[in-house]
Amino acid sequence: MAWLRVLARLSRPSSKFPFSPPPPSFSTAAASFPATQPPSPVAGYIAGLGPTVQARRSRAWWCWIWWAGCRLMKSIDTNIYDVVCVSTEESHGVHPTACFNLRRNPRVSFRCGAHWSDSACISHAPGSYFFLARCAALDPESHTVHCETVTDGTISLEPWKFQVSYDKLVIALGAEASTFGINGVKEHATFLREVHHAQEIRRKLLLNLMLSDVPGISEEEKRRLLHCVVIGGGPTGVEFSGELSDFIISDVHERYTHVKEYIHVTLIEANEILSSFDVRLRQYATKQLTKSGVRLVRGVVKDVQPENIILNDGTKVPYGLLVWSTGVGPSQFTRSLELPKSPGGRIGVDEWLRVPSIQDTFAIGDCSGFLESTQKTVLPALAQVAERQGKYLARLLNQIGKAGGGYANQAKNIDFGDQFVYKHLGSMATVGRYKALVDLRQSKEAKGLSLAGFVSWFIWRSAYLTRVVSWRNRFYVAINWLTTLVFGRDISRI
Numbered sequence: 001m002a003w004l005r006v007l008a009r010l011s012r013p014s015s016k017f018p019f020s021p022p023p024p025s026f027s028t029a030a031a032s033f034p035a036t037q038p039p040s041p042v043a044g045y046i047a048g049l050g051p052t053v054q055a056r057r058s059r060a061w062w063c064w065i066w067w068a069g070c071r072l073m074k075s076i077d078t079n080i081y082d083v084v085c086v087s088t089e090e091s092h093g094v095h096p097t098a099c100f101n102l103r104r105n106p107r108v109s110f111r112c113g114a115h116w117s118d119s120a121c122i123s124h125a126p127g128s129y130f131f132l133a134r135c136a137a138l139d140p141e142s143h144t145v146h147c148e149t150v151t152d153g154t155i156s157l158e159p160w161k162f163q164v165s166y167d168k169l170v171i172a173l174g175a176e177a178s179t180f181g182i183n184g185v186k187e188h189a190t191f192l193r194e195v196h197h198a199q200e201i202r203r204k205l206l207l208n209l210m211l212s213d214v215p216g217i218s219e220e221e222k223r224r225l226l227h228c229v230v231i232g233g234g235p236t237g238v239e240f241s242g243e244l245s246d247f248i249i250s251d252v253h254e255r256y257t258h259v260k261e262y263i264h265v266t267l268i269e270a271n272e273i274l275s276s277f278d279v280r281l282r283q284y285a286t287k288q289l290t291k292s293g294v295r296l297v298r299g300v301v302k303d304v305q306p307e308n309i310i311l312n313d314g315t316k317v318p319y320g321l322l323v324w325s326t327g328v329g330p331s332q333f334t335r336s337l338e339l340p341k342s343p344g345g346r347i348g349v350d351e352w353l354r355v356p357s358i359q360d361t362f363a364i365g366d367c368s369g370f371l372e373s374t375q376k377t378v379l380p381a382l383a384q385v386a387e388r389q390g391k392y393l394a395r396l397l398n399q400i401g402k403a404g405g406g407y408a409n410q411a412k413n414i415d416f417g418d419q420f421v422y423k424h425l426g427s428m429a430t431v432g433r434y435k436a437l438v439d440l441r442q443s444k445e446a447k448g449l450s451l452a453g454f455v456s457w458f459i460w461r462s463a464y465l466t467r468v469v470s471w472r473n474r475f476y477v478a479i480n481w482l483t484t485l486v487f488g489r490d491i492s493r494i
């Protein structure tokens with residue numbers, strides 16, 4: 001059974017993060033919290049992890065993490081840095097297909113379509129921690145971050161406030177769904193960003209299916225309950241609509257025969273759908289979506305009421321499920337930071353992804369953008385940008401650490417070497433029914449490969465599988481896809 005043990009070892013995410021035992025001079029006890037917490041200089045905050053001393057490893061700290069943070073973590077040299085991660089989410093990164101692939105077994109559920117980061121792989125190393133908490137404030141002068149634990153509203157605990165000192169700070173906070181200030185969006189729509197959003201969509205949809213089957217429900221109410229409206233025709237909105245109509249055709253039609261004529265999907269977009277793809281691929285996507293029953297509507301949402309959407313031209317659209325996917329913008333926390341910003345309000349960075357106005361601070365992923373002074377364009381909010389930035393920064397931090405600049409305020413005279421350069425690898429989007437678009441060109445005008453159909457779908461799925469964090473999770477995802485193909489989706493409410 002040696003092969004089984006090797007497989008099990010490979011599947012453990014810890015193999016990805018080669019934390020080594022601490023050097024002899026470093027006592028494990030010193031890395032853990034003191035038994036009596038010293039008072040913090042900031043009222044209400046416990047002084048958690050204090051400043052590092054030069055005899056031990058420097059502390060790289062980042063407020064988290066998914067694409068950008070995870071990629072950084074994978075390549076950071078833990079012989080140089082102790083790693084402290086703080087995030088409001090333990091698992092993250094939902095794909096539109098996640099809502100329909102969730103299964104009853106929660107271990108399997110979240111891995112199917114939803115990426116998964118194992119906090120355990122960080123916190124088992126002495127001196128390295130994962131904190132499920134929200135970063136509430138930064139104090140660059142004293143190199144400290146103030147955090148509050150996340151209690152999810154389900155536990156009647158007051159958030160525990162603590163602070164962490166750092167040598168290097170990496171901000172990778174991501175972005176927030178944009179609502180453009182439209183009334184009622186936050187209250188009535190479901191976003192498509194986190195795993196809990198996928199769960200909420202699934203729950204709502206299945207509840208509406210069951211309610212619509214109950215005797216005495218009027219025709220009009222049935223139609224409303226089973227009208228699924230998606231706002232935003234970018235890749236996420238299109239992928240979600242395609243997957244939803246797939247789910248309806250292959251699973252709902254079979255198991256909810258009484259109401260199958262009532263369920264519909266409408267995708268509302270202000271301009272063209274998939275505007276970042278070329279005309280040929282856009283036309284293909286439009287044809288495929290229409291073929292699978294998605295109604296495409298050109299319109300701008302003006303107001304969202306509990307049961308109706310009002311468009312700019314006054315049209316009233318009744319809905320039972322409303323999914324909002326109109327792009328992302330800087331989060332409230334990013335907006336609150338008094339730092340120079342890039343065009344669009346992200347945290348401004350220079351060519352080496354540093355936040356130039358403060359020492360030892362970097363920003364990567366959706367929360368960051370090049371400062372105007374760099375004369376570089378702000379990169380799109382994409383996983384491939386975040387991932388490449390994470391990889392680049394890990395290399396840069398390792399290089400700084402090896403040159404003796406790993407501690408706070410020690411990197412001033414160090415040569416940072418090559419700047420970060422982004423090369424776009426292309427875009428992909430699935431449109432349902434085993435069809436997808438793949439555009440591997442640098443831009444719409446450039447030459448290169450662009451295709452649509454089953455082969456693209458296969459490329460798309462394979463690419464996703466390679467991005468899943470560990471072999472165990474890849475295995476879970478592949479098995480889930482297979483069982484879905486053979487037995488259909490699990491449509492019971494979790």
Ligand SMILES: Cc1cc2nc3c(=O)[nH]c(=O)nc-3n(C[C@H](O)[C@H](O)[C@H](O)COP(=O)(O)OP(=O)(O)OC[C@H]3O[C@@H](n4cnc5c(N)ncnc54)[C@H](O)[C@@H]3O)c2cc1C
Pocket residue numbers: 063064065066067068069086087088089092093094095096133134135136172173174175192193194235236331333364365366367381382383384385386428
């Ligand atoms: C449904 C969907 C589909 C997508 N599909 C694609 C695709 O096909 N291809 C592609 O390239 N990109 C895609 N993207 C975009 C891609 O997911 C993002 O660009 C990428 O996740 C950005 O990585 P990040 O590390 O900057 O931020 P995120 O991955 O968003 O991670 C940020 C983390 O910070 C945490 N956080 C936020 N505030 C705080 C705080 N105050 N304290 C502590 N933690 C905090 C959040 O909980 C989150 O876990 C998709 C996005 C969505 C939502």
